[in-house]
Structure formats: structure tokens, C-alpha cells
Amino acid sequence: MSAGSIPGLVAQLAVLAAAVLLAPMLSGWVNQCRAWLQNRSAPGLLQPYRVLTKLFNKEVVLAHNASPLFRSAPYVIFGCLALAAAIVPKVGTDLPLNAAADAIALVGLLALARLFIALAGMDIGTAFGTLGARREMLVGFLAEPALLMVLFTASLISHSTSLATIVQTLAHRELVIYPSMAFAGVAFTMVSLAENARIPIDNPSTHLELTMIHEAMVLEYSGRHLALIEWAASLKLFVYSCMGLALFFPFGVAERGDWVGLLVAMPVLAVKLAVGGFLLALIETLSAKMRIFRAPEFLATAFLLAVLAMLVHVLLEGG
């Protein structure tokens, strides 16, 4: 199973299809856990699929002054995140697209999706859309350097910015405790909470408050456009979860040319995602939403921890 061969390509496509189709289930699982923790009766695990089906069957309502950018943005965003979901190492490190999984390219891909969603938010010219877009860019410009620093810390350990090599290095060598990764882990958790519009920064389940960020930008979308954006949001959560697992818990990922390992890695990934999703729901239940002006402080802390991770790496792990 070398990169570019037919079986490799088939495996890559199968993994991509599985990722895209199963990503909403992760969101469903997080919602379910959160409902349990809050003593509510939980929606089913398949609820996100029902929402998506409903939205795909509805007609699209467009504002009169919507530009082509507004109509095309959902497809671009979905495309970016599907590609990101494909290149993040999930079950194996030798799939054809894993060669493209450079840390900087991945962050760029996520930034492209963010740029389009912010532009689409401003396109109609409603107050809410513009407000949401500005807030999103504020969160984005603070979260991105922190994310890059986290990835660079992992790169310093494995001497490569390719995520596949990082996972290969971390997963298949004698267990070494990296104190720097503890810092990076905390920073990464904070960044992914902010990037996925989760509770300390944004509340994904509100449509009414003035504090919303993500929902404010997509208020004008309806029908299949909204379905694609919701699906892309699930994919984003999936991408961040997989990135976190790849960096901090890379165990169980298949080695090069290991077909059986690839099949074993799938249930392992599912279990890891289930545990991660539960922890996310726990964080969301235990913390309160911050004022928007506390968000820069929260993300500055994440950036600082990521920088500390690099410093600690230089001091303790011999650079």
C-alpha cells in the first residue's frame, strides 16, 4: 500500500467517505453527552442527520442583494473542511493524501474556510452578519498563532512539519514523556474550544443572544446552503478532534503498509473520539460562557502556553 497505488487510493477514498459521513455523528454524540450531563432527555445520536436531511429538502431563500460569493461560500467551506478531514492522519500515516498533511498547509486550509464564512456573513449587509464576521476574525487571528505554536512544538520533537511524520514519530517509538506536550495539550484544548464555537467563547445552541459568533454569521443561510455549513461545522469539530488525537494520543494508528492495522485503527479511533467527545461535553457543562472581551485573554493564555511549550522543550528536552 504505497502512496499513489490503486489500493492506497481506494483506502484513502474509503477513509475520506467514512470521515465525511460519520462526522455529524460526533456532533450528535457531543450533544447527547451534554444533554445527559445537564439532566435533559438527550436527542438521538442520529439527530444531526435528520437536521441535515430536513435542510437539504427545504428550498433556499436568498436575500435580494446576495452576491454569487454568498451562494458559493457554503461549497467552498465544505470543500476546505472535507479536504482537511482527508489529510489529517486518522487511521494510517501512509495514505496518498497524508503527504499533503503539512501543519502549515492545514492551518491555511482552515483559515481559507474561515475567510469565506466571514465574507459570506458580511455579504448581505445585515448588522448581525457583520458583527459575527468581525468577532470570528478576532477569535481567528488570536487562535491561529496559538495553533501554529502547538504544531511547531510537535514539529520540534519530530523534526518535521508533516503531520504524518509527527504521528509516525510519536506513535511508533519507545514511550518518552514530553513535558512540553502537556503545555501544548492545554493550549490546543483552549484553541479548539474557541475555533469550534464551544462554550467558554461561543454557545453553539443559541440563536438569540447578542453574544453569538458563529450563528450570527450564518443567520441568512437556509436550505441546502445551511445544511452544508452545519455539516462543515461538524467536519471542523472532527478535524480538530483528529488533530488533537494525532498529536497527543497517536497510539493505535496503523504503520506503513499495514492493511490489518488500518482495519484495527478504525474502532480504536472511534473509541478515542467517543472519549474525547464526552470530555468536550464535560468541559462545556462545567464552564460558563465568557464575556466576548474575555476571549482575547483566553486565547492569549493559549498562545502563551504554546510558547511555553516550546521553551520547555528547549530547556528540558535538549532542543
Next chain:
Amino acid sequence: MLQHYGPQLINLFAAVLLLLSFAMLTQRRIMSLINLFAAQGLVLCLSTALVAWLTGQTHLYGSAALTLALKVVALPWILHMLIRRLNVKWDVETLINIPTMMLVGIVLVILAFNLALPISQLAGTVTRSTLGIALASVLLSFLMMITRSKAVPQVIGFLSMENGLFFAATGAVYGMPMVVELGVALDVLVGALILGIFMFQIRERFDSVDTRHLEKLKEH
């Protein structure tokens, strides 16, 4: 097995200690501040016990037990009692805003690491690389003391500084003689008690534990 992972574990404890120092620096709530202080004591106790086990220095077990009794149980309890009596549970304001403080903090960490790097290259102990972190957490506690206006966080900063010094001693030379350690422990305990009484006096005088009021005590 543990012999192999021991030094790595000590490094991990050192990193957690630094993380806790930063968490204390940026913490607004006074109750969380005390809990963080207790957590720092616990990490210190664990790392001291680990160094003792790795190097066979039995007197370090004594230090670990002392740390556990004093910094995880006694001092947090005294502090909790103090804030209950003083009724000062509200959030603590900092003199400069928190992002700026974090940036100053990171500069301090870089300074400490730079200072410690040449020293630790000369040392031959298992724990040599942790000296920079110990120095950094001393400086961070110092920063915390000078950027808080209320008396209780200042005291916590002082106690946390002692944690950093203790960690430096364990890391650099496998701990101080037992007599010195007992003396320091007693000093810290008595210091905390005296500062507690001092706080009551400040409140009696000014109806608040804001130490900025002390500037008014000039003779005219």
C-alpha cells in the same frame, strides 16, 4: 522501569509546577488561587518523593512528608479560614491587566531559562534541567506579589515563592539539610500566621485588605 522514566517524570512535574505558577498569576478568583497553591504543594511533594526514591536520599522523604503536611493541608486550611473570617471572597483585581502580565511573565521565563542553562550544564544531578523552571516559578511568584493589591493574594504569592525555592533546592543539590528545612518550614508557617494577624489589623484600620491604603500611613 521507573528508574528509566524517573528523570522524565521529574521534568514533567517541573513543567506542571510552571504551569501552575502561570495559572496562579492569571487567576482572578481567590478561592481558586488557594486551590492552585495546594495543587502546587502536591506536585512539589510528589516530585520530592520521586527524587528521594531515584537517588536514595532518605532525608528527602522527610521533606516530602513535611511539604504534604504543611503546603497541601495546613497552609491552604489556614488561608481558607482567613478569608472566611475576613470575608474577602470576591474576585481579586490585578494592578496591570492579565494579558500584559502574561507577556511580562513569559519574558521572566525566558530570562530564568537563559540564566539557568549554563548553570545546569555544569551540574551532574538527575534533576539539573529543572533549575530553570524553579527559578522561573520564583520570579513568577514575585511578579504575582507585586501586581496584586489585596493582602491575601500577596501572601499566597509569598508562599508560592517558597515553593519555587524549595524546588530549586531539591533540583540543584538534592535538598537542604533537615535542620534548615525544618527551620524554613516553621518560618513559613509562622510567617503565614503573622501575616494573617497583620491582615486583620489592616482591615481594622481601613475596612479593607487593600495594601495600597498603607501608603497613607505617612507622618506629616
